[in-house]
Amino acid sequence: MQSAQVIVFATPVFLGLIAIEFVVGWRRGRNTYRLADAVNSIGLGMMSQVTGLFTKLAAIGIYTWVYQHAAITQLPTDALWVWGVGLLFYDFCYYWLHRFGHTMALFWAAHSVHHQSEDYNLSTALRQTSSGWIAGWLFYLPMALLGFPPLVFGVVALIDLLYQYWVHTQQIGKLGWFDRWFCSPSNHRVHHAVNAQYLDKNYGGILIIWDRMFGSFIEEDDAEPCVYGTIKPLRSWNPIVANLSFYGEILRDCWHTKSWADKLKRWFASPGWRPADVAAMFPGEPFDLKRQPYELPLTPARQAAALGLFLAAMVGTLVLLWFAHLLGFWQLLAATLGVVGTLWAAGHVCTPSQAATAADARQGTLERA
Numbered sequence: 001m002q003s004a005q006v007i008v009f010a011t012p013v014f015l016g017l018i019a020i021e022f023v024v025g026w027r028r029g030r031n032t033y034r035l036a037d038a039v040n041s042i043g044l045g046m047m048s049q050v051t052g053l054f055t056k057l058a059a060i061g062i063y064t065w066v067y068q069h070a071a072i073t074q075l076p077t078d079a080l081w082v083w084g085v086g087l088l089f090y091d092f093c094y095y096w097l098h099r100f101g102h103t104m105a106l107f108w109a110a111h112s113v114h115h116q117s118e119d120y121n122l123s124t125a126l127r128q129t130s131s132g133w134i135a136g137w138l139f140y141l142p143m144a145l146l147g148f149p150p151l152v153f154g155v156v157a158l159i160d161l162l163y164q165y166w167v168h169t170q171q172i173g174k175l176g177w178f179d180r181w182f183c184s185p186s187n188h189r190v191h192h193a194v195n196a197q198y199l200d201k202n203y204g205g206i207l208i209i210w211d212r213m214f215g216s217f218i219e220e221d222d223a224e225p226c227v228y229g230t231i232k233p234l235r236s237w238n239p240i241v242a243n244l245s246f247y248g249e250i251l252r253d254c255w256h257t258k259s260w261a262d263k264l265k266r267w268f269a270s271p272g273w274r275p276a277d278v279a280a281m282f283p284g285e286p287f288d289l290k291r292q293p294y295e296l297p298l299t300p301a302r303q304a305a306a307l308g309l310f311l312a313a314m315v316g317t318l319v320l321l322w323f324a325h326l327l328g329f330w331q332l333l334a335a336t337l338g339v340v341g342t343l344w345a346a347g348h349v350c351t352p353s354q355a356a357t358a359a360d361a362r363q364g365t366l367e368r369a
Contacts (some may be wrong), residue, residue, distance in 0.1 A: 003056075003154060004321040007049055011318060014165065018122045024171050025121075032170050034295065035303055036350040038123040039310045040237045043343040044113060045126030046317040047239050050336045053324050055133035062137050063153060066144040073147040086148045087156040087206075090140070094160055095210040097139035098203040106135060108271040109246040116242055118229040118293035120192055125168035130243050160205050164188075174220070183208050186220045193226035195289065231272070231287055235294045237347035239340070246271070253278045302349055309346035313339050 018038075025031040067074070075082045101111035113129040143153055167188040174186045183204045191202040201218040204210045211217035220226070234242060254263040257275035266275065274284075298306070316339045324332060 003158060004049065004053065004324050006158065008318050008321050010162065011314075014122070014126065017166070021122050021169055021171055028171070030170065032119055032121040033123070034119060034293075036237055036296070036298065036306065037117055037119045037293075038121070039306055039346055039350065040239065040242070041117050041119075041123040041127035043310060043313060043346060044130075044239050044242055045128050046313055047243070047340055047343055048128035048130045050317055050320055050339045051130040052133070053320075053332060053336065055130070059133045059137040060150060060154065063140060063144050064150045066141055067147070067150055071145055071147040075147040075149060075152070077149050077151055082148065082152060083156065086143070086152045087159060089143055089146075089148070090153070090156045090160055091204070091206045092210060093139045093143060094205040095203050095214075097136055098205065099214075099216065100139070102200045102203070103270055104268055105246075105250055105271045105273070106267045109250060110134060110136070112230060112246045112271075113242050115192060115230050116234040118233065120168065120170055120189060120226070120228045122165065122168050124192070124228075125165045131247075163206050168192075179208070179219075181209060182206060187211075187217075189226045190218055190220050192228050194229055194231055194287075195224055195227055197221070197224060198226065227289055229293070232284065233291065233294060237350040239343045239347055252282075256281060296350065296352060298350060298352070302352060306346050306349040309342055309349060313342040313346065316342065 022031070022033050025033070097107070098111075101107040110129045110131040113131075114124075114127050117124045117127055140153065140157075144150075164183065167183055167185045169185050170189065172185040175184050178184055179186055183202070183206055187202045187204070187208050190198045193199070198218060201216055202208065202211050203216055208217060234245060236242065236245075250266055253266050253274055257263055257266070257278045259275060259277070262275035262277075266273070316335070320332075320335045320339060327335070
């Protein structure tokens with residue numbers, strides 16, 4: 001079975017758990033969902049999967065080449081310990097990729113997509129980047145060099161990713177001893193928070209012990225509720241903008257700064273660093289922890305249209321993932337562009353202009369009259 005087909009089988013589970021979480025939150029009076037945000041987050045996950053039909057081949061290809069030509073040994077796939085150690089080693093490599101994803105601008109440009117939602121729920125888990133392939137493969141080359149077969153690498157990568165789904169919820173509290181060893185909802189809520197004391201903490205994928213070992217762990221404090229999102233909020237439901245926004249910020253700074261050293265440094269410094277001359281010309285907005293989440297008023301008609309486009313994109317994504325291995329390049333590209341275009345349209349419907357908002361309001365007034 002193709003890895004893309006595994007996602008097709010997992011999708012009903014993802015959606016079923018989202019439905020359960022929504023009902024639980026609603027009954028508790030703690031609903032954590034908003035339609036436009038959930039559509040955007042799940043849509044970005046779809047976009048990641050369909051674009052990954054092209055990009056994952058590059059990352060797996062590099063891994064396979066290194067394994068075949070530079071590995072110091074080639075471990076067997078029929079030994080259980082290889083799979084166990086492989087999963088542990090993958091999680092260790094993931095910790096460092098994740099940590100660099102928050103501390104170096106090049107990697108944050110990709111990873112920031114996952115953090116842009118100002119809500120925190122299971123749909124947030126599906127909010128994935130489409131550009132992580134650009135440099136993320138670097139962190140897994142030690143596995144190839146030590147001889148973990150590409151099959152082992154691919155399976156443990158999928159396990160590590162699927163595990164992290166359930167920790168994106170506010171409906172599960174602290175879990176005692178489990179929180180001390182594993183990435184849990186409490187630990188990962190901290191990771192998504194922009195509160196100063198929580199910022200850039202708890203990077204572990206399955207195990208949280210890496211954070212304890214390398215000084216990046218902090219416990220969730222009930223007296224300091226988590227505030228979610230990014231320091232500079234995205235304020236857009238456009239999935240293409242979501243993927244390209246921070247790359248655009250870097251490129252603008254590189255264009256305007258006069259220092260060639262700073263042009264290079266902008267990619268490899270911390271995400272918040274900017275060249276002094278550019279920061280003086282274009283100062284950033286002050287950070288406000290009490291800001292209101294991005295939200296635009298949507299009429300029932302717009303909500304229905306956004307939901308319809310979203311469902312069409314989902315059906316298209318599932319069909320594409322299931323039959324991708326049978327399609328030629330141009331068929332694959334056309335189908336992928338169709339899915340991305342539909343997701344863009346859903347985001348556009350969720351972003352009414354001021355004129356459209358006024359027209360919707362007038363229509364609502366007439367209907368009530």
